[in-house]
Amino acid sequence: MLGGGVPRDGRRSLSGGFPGVGLVVVNALSSRLTAETRRDGTRRTLEYARGVRVAAPDRTGPADGSGTVITFWPDAEIFETLTFSFDTLADHFRELAFLNRDFDITLTDDRDPGAPRTDRFRFPGGARDWIAQRSTAPHPDVLGFERECAGMEGTVEVALCWGDSGDERVACYANSRPTPGGTHELGFRDGLAAALTAWAREQQRLTPADPDLGPTRLGAGLTAVVSVKLDHPEFEGAVRDRLGNAPVRTCVAEAVQEHLTTWLRADPVRAAAVLARIPVTSRD
Structure with missing residues:
Protein backbone atom coordinates (compact mmCIF):
# COMPACT_ATOMS: atom_id res chain seq x y z
CA MET A 1 0.00 0.00 0.00
CA LEU A 2 1.31 3.46 -0.86
CA GLY A 3 0.63 6.12 1.73
CA GLY A 4 -0.36 9.52 0.37
CA GLY A 5 1.41 12.84 0.94
CA VAL A 6 -0.88 15.74 1.74
CA PRO A 7 0.32 19.37 1.82
CA ARG A 8 -0.73 21.39 4.82
CA ASP A 9 -1.22 24.52 2.72
CA GLY A 10 -2.03 25.44 -0.85
CA ARG A 11 1.51 25.77 -2.13
CA ARG A 12 2.71 24.30 -5.41
CA SER A 13 3.96 20.81 -4.83
CA LEU A 14 4.14 17.49 -6.64
CA SER A 15 2.71 18.23 -10.06
CA GLY A 16 5.11 17.13 -12.77
CA GLY A 17 3.86 19.73 -15.21
CA PHE A 18 1.07 17.64 -16.70
CA PRO A 19 -1.87 17.96 -14.25
CA GLY A 20 -3.89 14.77 -13.97
CA ARG A 122 9.44 14.14 6.03
CA PHE A 123 12.12 16.82 5.82
CA PRO A 124 11.03 20.22 7.18
CA GLY A 125 14.35 21.72 6.05
CA GLY A 126 13.56 20.96 2.43
CA ALA A 127 16.48 21.16 0.03
CA ARG A 128 18.81 22.27 2.83
CA ASP A 129 18.32 18.90 4.53
CA TRP A 130 19.09 17.13 1.27
CA ILE A 131 22.35 19.02 0.75
CA ALA A 132 23.40 18.44 4.35
CA GLN A 133 23.00 14.69 3.80
CA ARG A 134 24.68 14.55 0.39
CA SER A 135 27.65 16.83 1.04
CA THR A 136 31.11 15.35 1.48
CA ALA A 137 31.92 17.89 4.20
CA PRO A 138 31.48 16.59 7.79
CA HIS A 139 29.55 19.71 8.82
CA PRO A 140 28.48 21.40 5.59
CA ASP A 141 27.83 25.12 5.62
CA VAL A 142 24.67 25.18 3.54
CA LEU A 143 23.16 28.21 1.87
CA GLY A 144 19.46 27.71 1.30
CA PHE A 145 16.59 29.99 0.33
CA GLU A 146 13.15 29.99 -1.25
CA ARG A 147 11.59 32.87 -3.15
CA GLU A 148 8.33 33.65 -4.94
CA CYS A 149 8.89 35.26 -8.34
CA ALA A 150 5.96 36.84 -10.16
CA GLY A 151 8.01 37.13 -13.34
CA MET A 152 8.10 33.37 -13.81
CA GLU A 153 4.76 32.69 -12.07
CA GLY A 154 6.27 30.39 -9.51
CA THR A 155 8.80 29.82 -6.77
CA VAL A 156 12.46 28.89 -6.72
CA GLU A 157 14.23 26.98 -3.96
CA VAL A 158 18.00 26.60 -3.97
CA ALA A 159 20.39 24.93 -1.55
CA LEU A 160 24.14 24.63 -2.08
CA CYS A 161 27.47 24.14 -0.40
CA TRP A 162 31.08 23.49 -1.29
CA GLY A 163 32.69 20.31 0.05
CA ASP A 164 36.02 18.54 -0.02
CA SER A 165 35.30 16.52 -3.13
CA GLY A 166 36.42 17.87 -6.47
CA ASP A 167 33.24 16.67 -8.12
CA GLU A 168 30.25 18.80 -9.03
CA ARG A 169 26.78 17.53 -8.16
CA VAL A 170 23.95 19.81 -9.27
CA ALA A 171 20.42 18.37 -9.36
CA CYS A 172 17.63 20.35 -11.03
CA TYR A 173 13.86 19.89 -10.74
CA ALA A 174 10.79 21.52 -12.23
CA ASN A 175 7.56 20.86 -10.32
CA SER A 176 9.37 18.04 -8.50
CA ARG A 177 10.25 16.44 -11.83
CA PRO A 178 13.96 15.67 -12.46
CA THR A 179 15.21 17.79 -15.35
CA PRO A 180 18.78 17.37 -16.63
CA GLY A 181 18.91 20.96 -17.79
CA GLY A 182 16.98 24.02 -18.84
CA THR A 183 16.42 27.62 -17.95
CA HIS A 184 16.45 27.01 -14.18
CA GLU A 185 19.93 25.46 -14.36
CA LEU A 186 21.22 28.23 -16.65
CA GLY A 187 19.86 30.85 -14.26
CA PHE A 188 21.48 29.13 -11.29
CA ARG A 189 24.88 29.14 -13.00
CA ASP A 190 24.44 32.75 -14.16
CA GLY A 191 23.71 33.91 -10.61
CA LEU A 192 26.54 31.86 -9.16
CA ALA A 193 29.05 33.33 -11.62
CA ALA A 194 27.82 36.91 -11.12
CA ALA A 195 28.01 36.77 -7.31
CA LEU A 196 31.43 35.09 -7.16
CA THR A 197 32.89 37.35 -9.86
CA ALA A 198 31.78 40.49 -8.00
CA TRP A 199 33.15 39.14 -4.72
CA ALA A 200 36.47 38.15 -6.32
CA ARG A 201 36.85 41.65 -7.73
CA GLU A 202 36.02 43.25 -4.37
CA GLN A 203 38.70 41.10 -2.76
CA GLN A 204 41.13 41.88 -5.61
CA ARG A 205 41.40 38.24 -6.56
CA LEU A 206 40.56 39.40 -10.09
CA THR A 207 42.16 42.41 -11.73
CA PRO A 208 40.20 44.78 -13.96
CA ALA A 209 41.83 43.07 -16.93
CA ASP A 210 40.72 39.58 -15.89
CA PRO A 211 37.55 38.18 -17.47
CA ASP A 212 34.55 37.32 -15.35
CA LEU A 213 34.40 33.88 -13.82
CA GLY A 214 32.63 31.50 -16.13
CA PRO A 215 30.29 28.71 -14.97
CA THR A 216 32.81 26.03 -15.98
CA ARG A 217 35.19 27.19 -13.25
CA LEU A 218 32.79 27.14 -10.30
CA GLY A 219 31.81 23.50 -9.90
CA ALA A 220 34.70 21.92 -8.01
CA GLY A 221 33.27 20.53 -4.77
CA LEU A 222 29.87 22.11 -5.39
CA THR A 223 26.73 20.26 -4.33
CA ALA A 224 23.45 22.00 -5.17
CA VAL A 225 19.72 21.49 -5.64
CA VAL A 226 17.74 23.87 -7.84
CA SER A 227 13.97 23.39 -7.66
CA VAL A 228 11.36 25.55 -9.34
CA LYS A 229 7.60 25.16 -9.04
CA LEU A 230 5.70 26.82 -11.85
CA ASP A 231 2.05 27.47 -12.63
CA HIS A 232 2.68 26.92 -16.34
CA PRO A 233 5.82 24.85 -16.97
CA GLU A 234 7.05 24.38 -20.53
CA PHE A 235 9.18 21.35 -21.31
CA GLU A 236 11.33 20.92 -24.40
CA GLY A 237 13.42 18.24 -26.06
CA ALA A 238 12.63 14.89 -27.63
CA VAL A 239 11.44 13.47 -24.31
CA ARG A 240 10.36 16.83 -22.85
CA ASP A 241 13.00 16.72 -20.13
CA ARG A 242 14.37 20.28 -20.35
CA LEU A 243 12.66 23.31 -18.85
CA GLY A 244 12.05 26.01 -21.45
CA ASN A 245 10.33 28.90 -19.61
CA ALA A 246 12.49 31.90 -20.57
CA PRO A 247 11.63 34.15 -17.55
CA VAL A 248 12.86 31.41 -15.18
CA ARG A 249 16.49 32.04 -16.13
CA THR A 250 16.37 35.71 -15.12
CA CYS A 251 14.40 35.11 -11.92
CA VAL A 252 16.64 32.29 -10.71
CA ALA A 253 19.82 34.19 -11.59
CA GLU A 254 18.73 37.30 -9.67
CA ALA A 255 17.72 35.27 -6.62
CA VAL A 256 20.94 33.25 -6.53
CA GLN A 257 23.12 36.32 -7.01
CA GLU A 258 21.36 38.25 -4.22
CA HIS A 259 21.38 35.46 -1.64
CA LEU A 260 24.89 34.22 -2.40
CA THR A 261 26.29 37.77 -2.20
CA THR A 262 24.69 38.25 1.22
CA TRP A 263 25.99 34.84 2.33
CA LEU A 264 29.55 35.65 1.25
CA ARG A 265 29.60 39.09 2.88
CA ALA A 266 28.28 37.75 6.17
CA ASP A 267 31.46 35.76 6.78
CA PRO A 268 34.68 36.85 4.99
CA VAL A 269 36.51 33.74 6.23
CA ARG A 270 33.92 31.45 4.72
CA ALA A 271 33.93 33.51 1.50
CA ALA A 272 37.71 33.25 1.25
CA ALA A 273 37.48 29.47 1.57
CA VAL A 274 35.00 29.36 -1.31
CA LEU A 275 37.16 31.54 -3.54
CA ALA A 276 40.20 29.42 -2.71
CA ARG A 277 38.51 26.50 -4.48
CA ILE A 278 38.08 28.44 -7.72
CA PRO A 279 40.97 28.78 -10.23
CA VAL A 280 40.39 32.49 -10.68
CA THR A 281 43.63 32.97 -12.63
CA SER A 282 42.76 30.45 -15.37
CA ARG A 283 40.87 31.23 -18.57
CA ASP A 284 37.64 29.59 -19.72
Whole structure:
Protein backbone atom coordinates (compact mmCIF):
# COMPACT_ATOMS: atom_id res chain seq x y z
CA MET A 1 0.00 0.00 0.00
CA LEU A 2 1.31 3.46 -0.86
CA GLY A 3 0.63 6.12 1.73
CA GLY A 4 -0.36 9.52 0.37
CA GLY A 5 1.41 12.84 0.94
CA VAL A 6 -0.88 15.74 1.74
CA PRO A 7 0.32 19.37 1.82
CA ARG A 8 -0.73 21.39 4.82
CA ASP A 9 -1.22 24.52 2.72
CA GLY A 10 -2.03 25.44 -0.85
CA ARG A 11 1.51 25.77 -2.13
CA ARG A 12 2.71 24.30 -5.41
CA SER A 13 3.96 20.81 -4.83
CA LEU A 14 4.14 17.49 -6.64
CA SER A 15 2.71 18.23 -10.06
CA GLY A 16 5.11 17.13 -12.77
CA GLY A 17 3.86 19.73 -15.21
CA PHE A 18 1.07 17.64 -16.70
CA PRO A 19 -1.87 17.96 -14.25
CA GLY A 20 -3.89 14.77 -13.97
CA VAL A 21 -1.74 12.83 -16.42
CA GLY A 22 -0.09 10.69 -13.74
CA LEU A 23 -3.29 8.95 -12.64
CA VAL A 24 -4.53 8.64 -16.23
CA VAL A 25 -1.35 6.79 -17.18
CA VAL A 26 -1.57 4.50 -14.13
CA ASN A 27 -5.15 3.68 -15.04
CA ALA A 28 -4.25 2.87 -18.65
CA LEU A 29 -1.42 0.56 -17.54
CA SER A 30 -3.48 -1.29 -14.92
CA SER A 31 -5.62 -4.37 -15.36
CA ARG A 32 -7.80 -3.00 -12.57
CA LEU A 33 -7.92 0.29 -10.64
CA THR A 34 -10.24 1.41 -7.87
CA ALA A 35 -10.62 4.91 -6.48
CA GLU A 36 -12.20 5.21 -3.04
CA THR A 37 -13.14 8.70 -1.90
CA ARG A 38 -14.24 9.83 1.56
CA ARG A 39 -16.12 13.10 1.72
CA ASP A 40 -19.00 14.61 3.68
CA GLY A 41 -19.34 11.42 5.74
CA THR A 42 -19.76 9.21 2.68
CA ARG A 43 -17.49 6.65 1.05
CA ARG A 44 -17.80 6.16 -2.70
CA THR A 45 -15.93 3.72 -4.93
CA LEU A 46 -15.18 3.91 -8.63
CA GLU A 47 -13.67 0.95 -10.49
CA TYR A 48 -11.87 0.70 -13.85
CA ALA A 49 -10.70 -2.26 -15.92
CA ARG A 50 -7.83 -1.53 -18.32
CA GLY A 51 -8.72 2.16 -18.32
CA VAL A 52 -12.45 1.73 -18.88
CA ARG A 53 -14.94 2.56 -16.16
CA VAL A 54 -16.79 -0.54 -15.01
CA ALA A 55 -19.77 1.21 -13.44
CA ALA A 56 -20.98 4.52 -12.09
CA PRO A 57 -19.58 5.63 -8.71
CA ASP A 58 -21.06 3.43 -6.00
CA ARG A 59 -21.81 4.58 -2.46
CA THR A 60 -20.20 1.92 -0.28
CA GLY A 61 -20.87 3.24 3.21
CA PRO A 62 -20.21 5.96 5.79
CA ALA A 63 -16.73 7.44 6.23
CA ASP A 64 -14.79 9.49 8.74
CA GLY A 65 -12.62 12.35 7.55
CA SER A 66 -11.78 12.93 3.89
CA GLY A 67 -9.30 11.68 1.35
CA THR A 68 -8.76 9.36 -1.59
CA VAL A 69 -7.24 5.88 -1.79
CA ILE A 70 -6.07 4.62 -5.19
CA THR A 71 -5.50 0.87 -5.55
CA PHE A 72 -4.20 -0.59 -8.81
CA TRP A 73 -2.97 -3.86 -10.29
CA PRO A 74 -0.35 -3.55 -13.08
CA ASP A 75 -1.42 -5.16 -16.35
CA ALA A 76 0.44 -8.43 -16.96
CA GLU A 77 -0.18 -8.01 -20.68
CA ILE A 78 1.95 -4.85 -20.64
CA PHE A 79 4.65 -5.44 -18.02
CA GLU A 80 7.16 -8.30 -17.98
CA THR A 81 7.50 -8.12 -14.20
CA LEU A 82 4.82 -7.12 -11.71
CA THR A 83 7.05 -6.99 -8.63
CA PHE A 84 7.44 -3.59 -6.96
CA SER A 85 10.81 -2.61 -5.53
CA PHE A 86 10.46 -1.17 -2.03
CA ASP A 87 13.90 0.47 -2.26
CA THR A 88 13.13 2.15 -5.59
CA LEU A 89 9.86 3.54 -4.27
CA ALA A 90 11.57 4.66 -1.06
CA ASP A 91 14.23 6.56 -3.03
CA HIS A 92 11.54 8.34 -5.04
CA PHE A 93 9.42 9.18 -1.98
CA ARG A 94 12.49 10.47 -0.17
CA GLU A 95 13.27 12.75 -3.11
CA LEU A 96 9.71 14.10 -3.15
CA ALA A 97 9.81 14.76 0.58
CA PHE A 98 13.06 16.73 0.26
CA LEU A 99 11.58 18.82 -2.55
CA ASN A 100 8.27 19.45 -0.75
CA ARG A 101 8.98 20.31 2.87
CA ASP A 102 5.30 20.32 3.87
CA PHE A 103 4.74 16.74 2.79
CA ASP A 104 4.61 13.77 5.10
CA ILE A 105 4.82 10.56 3.03
CA THR A 106 4.63 7.00 4.30
CA LEU A 107 5.51 3.88 2.31
CA THR A 108 4.26 0.54 3.68
CA ASP A 109 4.98 -2.94 2.32
CA ASP A 110 2.65 -5.66 3.64
CA ARG A 111 3.53 -8.33 1.10
CA ASP A 112 5.33 -10.41 3.73
CA PRO A 113 3.09 -10.62 6.82
CA GLY A 114 6.02 -11.85 8.89
CA ALA A 115 8.27 -8.91 8.00
CA PRO A 116 6.27 -5.78 7.09
CA ARG A 117 8.28 -2.67 6.19
CA THR A 118 7.34 0.94 6.72
CA ASP A 119 9.31 4.11 6.08
CA ARG A 120 8.19 7.65 6.70
CA PHE A 121 9.67 10.57 4.78
CA ARG A 122 9.44 14.14 6.03
CA PHE A 123 12.12 16.82 5.82
CA PRO A 124 11.03 20.22 7.18
CA GLY A 125 14.35 21.72 6.05
CA GLY A 126 13.56 20.96 2.43
CA ALA A 127 16.48 21.16 0.03
CA ARG A 128 18.81 22.27 2.83
CA ASP A 129 18.32 18.90 4.53
CA TRP A 130 19.09 17.13 1.27
CA ILE A 131 22.35 19.02 0.75
CA ALA A 132 23.40 18.44 4.35
CA GLN A 133 23.00 14.69 3.80
CA ARG A 134 24.68 14.55 0.39
CA SER A 135 27.65 16.83 1.04
CA THR A 136 31.11 15.35 1.48
CA ALA A 137 31.92 17.89 4.20
CA PRO A 138 31.48 16.59 7.79
CA HIS A 139 29.55 19.71 8.82
CA PRO A 140 28.48 21.40 5.59
CA ASP A 141 27.83 25.12 5.62
CA VAL A 142 24.67 25.18 3.54
CA LEU A 143 23.16 28.21 1.87
CA GLY A 144 19.46 27.71 1.30
CA PHE A 145 16.59 29.99 0.33
CA GLU A 146 13.15 29.99 -1.25
CA ARG A 147 11.59 32.87 -3.15
CA GLU A 148 8.33 33.65 -4.94
CA CYS A 149 8.89 35.26 -8.34
CA ALA A 150 5.96 36.84 -10.16
CA GLY A 151 8.01 37.13 -13.34
CA MET A 152 8.10 33.37 -13.81
CA GLU A 153 4.76 32.69 -12.07
CA GLY A 154 6.27 30.39 -9.51
CA THR A 155 8.80 29.82 -6.77
CA VAL A 156 12.46 28.89 -6.72
CA GLU A 157 14.23 26.98 -3.96
CA VAL A 158 18.00 26.60 -3.97
CA ALA A 159 20.39 24.93 -1.55
CA LEU A 160 24.14 24.63 -2.08
CA CYS A 161 27.47 24.14 -0.40
CA TRP A 162 31.08 23.49 -1.29
CA GLY A 163 32.69 20.31 0.05
CA ASP A 164 36.02 18.54 -0.02
CA SER A 165 35.30 16.52 -3.13
CA GLY A 166 36.42 17.87 -6.47
CA ASP A 167 33.24 16.67 -8.12
CA GLU A 168 30.25 18.80 -9.03
CA ARG A 169 26.78 17.53 -8.16
CA VAL A 170 23.95 19.81 -9.27
CA ALA A 171 20.42 18.37 -9.36
CA CYS A 172 17.63 20.35 -11.03
CA TYR A 173 13.86 19.89 -10.74
CA ALA A 174 10.79 21.52 -12.23
CA ASN A 175 7.56 20.86 -10.32
CA SER A 176 9.37 18.04 -8.50
CA ARG A 177 10.25 16.44 -11.83
CA PRO A 178 13.96 15.67 -12.46
CA THR A 179 15.21 17.79 -15.35
CA PRO A 180 18.78 17.37 -16.63
CA GLY A 181 18.91 20.96 -17.79
CA GLY A 182 16.98 24.02 -18.84
CA THR A 183 16.42 27.62 -17.95
CA HIS A 184 16.45 27.01 -14.18
CA GLU A 185 19.93 25.46 -14.36
CA LEU A 186 21.22 28.23 -16.65
CA GLY A 187 19.86 30.85 -14.26
CA PHE A 188 21.48 29.13 -11.29
CA ARG A 189 24.88 29.14 -13.00
CA ASP A 190 24.44 32.75 -14.16
CA GLY A 191 23.71 33.91 -10.61
CA LEU A 192 26.54 31.86 -9.16
CA ALA A 193 29.05 33.33 -11.62
CA ALA A 194 27.82 36.91 -11.12
CA ALA A 195 28.01 36.77 -7.31
CA LEU A 196 31.43 35.09 -7.16
CA THR A 197 32.89 37.35 -9.86
CA ALA A 198 31.78 40.49 -8.00
CA TRP A 199 33.15 39.14 -4.72
CA ALA A 200 36.47 38.15 -6.32
CA ARG A 201 36.85 41.65 -7.73
CA GLU A 202 36.02 43.25 -4.37
CA GLN A 203 38.70 41.10 -2.76
CA GLN A 204 41.13 41.88 -5.61
CA ARG A 205 41.40 38.24 -6.56
CA LEU A 206 40.56 39.40 -10.09
CA THR A 207 42.16 42.41 -11.73
CA PRO A 208 40.20 44.78 -13.96
CA ALA A 209 41.83 43.07 -16.93
CA ASP A 210 40.72 39.58 -15.89
CA PRO A 211 37.55 38.18 -17.47
CA ASP A 212 34.55 37.32 -15.35
CA LEU A 213 34.40 33.88 -13.82
CA GLY A 214 32.63 31.50 -16.13
CA PRO A 215 30.29 28.71 -14.97
CA THR A 216 32.81 26.03 -15.98
CA ARG A 217 35.19 27.19 -13.25
CA LEU A 218 32.79 27.14 -10.30
CA GLY A 219 31.81 23.50 -9.90
CA ALA A 220 34.70 21.92 -8.01
CA GLY A 221 33.27 20.53 -4.77
CA LEU A 222 29.87 22.11 -5.39
CA THR A 223 26.73 20.26 -4.33
CA ALA A 224 23.45 22.00 -5.17
CA VAL A 225 19.72 21.49 -5.64
CA VAL A 226 17.74 23.87 -7.84
CA SER A 227 13.97 23.39 -7.66
CA VAL A 228 11.36 25.55 -9.34
CA LYS A 229 7.60 25.16 -9.04
CA LEU A 230 5.70 26.82 -11.85
CA ASP A 231 2.05 27.47 -12.63
CA HIS A 232 2.68 26.92 -16.34
CA PRO A 233 5.82 24.85 -16.97
CA GLU A 234 7.05 24.38 -20.53
CA PHE A 235 9.18 21.35 -21.31
CA GLU A 236 11.33 20.92 -24.40
CA GLY A 237 13.42 18.24 -26.06
CA ALA A 238 12.63 14.89 -27.63
CA VAL A 239 11.44 13.47 -24.31
CA ARG A 240 10.36 16.83 -22.85
CA ASP A 241 13.00 16.72 -20.13
CA ARG A 242 14.37 20.28 -20.35
CA LEU A 243 12.66 23.31 -18.85
CA GLY A 244 12.05 26.01 -21.45
CA ASN A 245 10.33 28.90 -19.61
CA ALA A 246 12.49 31.90 -20.57
CA PRO A 247 11.63 34.15 -17.55
CA VAL A 248 12.86 31.41 -15.18
CA ARG A 249 16.49 32.04 -16.13
CA THR A 250 16.37 35.71 -15.12
CA CYS A 251 14.40 35.11 -11.92
CA VAL A 252 16.64 32.29 -10.71
CA ALA A 253 19.82 34.19 -11.59
CA GLU A 254 18.73 37.30 -9.67
CA ALA A 255 17.72 35.27 -6.62
CA VAL A 256 20.94 33.25 -6.53
CA GLN A 257 23.12 36.32 -7.01
CA GLU A 258 21.36 38.25 -4.22
CA HIS A 259 21.38 35.46 -1.64
CA LEU A 260 24.89 34.22 -2.40
CA THR A 261 26.29 37.77 -2.20
CA THR A 262 24.69 38.25 1.22
CA TRP A 263 25.99 34.84 2.33
CA LEU A 264 29.55 35.65 1.25
CA ARG A 265 29.60 39.09 2.88
CA ALA A 266 28.28 37.75 6.17
CA ASP A 267 31.46 35.76 6.78
CA PRO A 268 34.68 36.85 4.99
CA VAL A 269 36.51 33.74 6.23
CA ARG A 270 33.92 31.45 4.72
CA ALA A 271 33.93 33.51 1.50
CA ALA A 272 37.71 33.25 1.25
CA ALA A 273 37.48 29.47 1.57
CA VAL A 274 35.00 29.36 -1.31
CA LEU A 275 37.16 31.54 -3.54
CA ALA A 276 40.20 29.42 -2.71
CA ARG A 277 38.51 26.50 -4.48
CA ILE A 278 38.08 28.44 -7.72
CA PRO A 279 40.97 28.78 -10.23
CA VAL A 280 40.39 32.49 -10.68
CA THR A 281 43.63 32.97 -12.63
CA SER A 282 42.76 30.45 -15.37
CA ARG A 283 40.87 31.23 -18.57
CA ASP A 284 37.64 29.59 -19.72
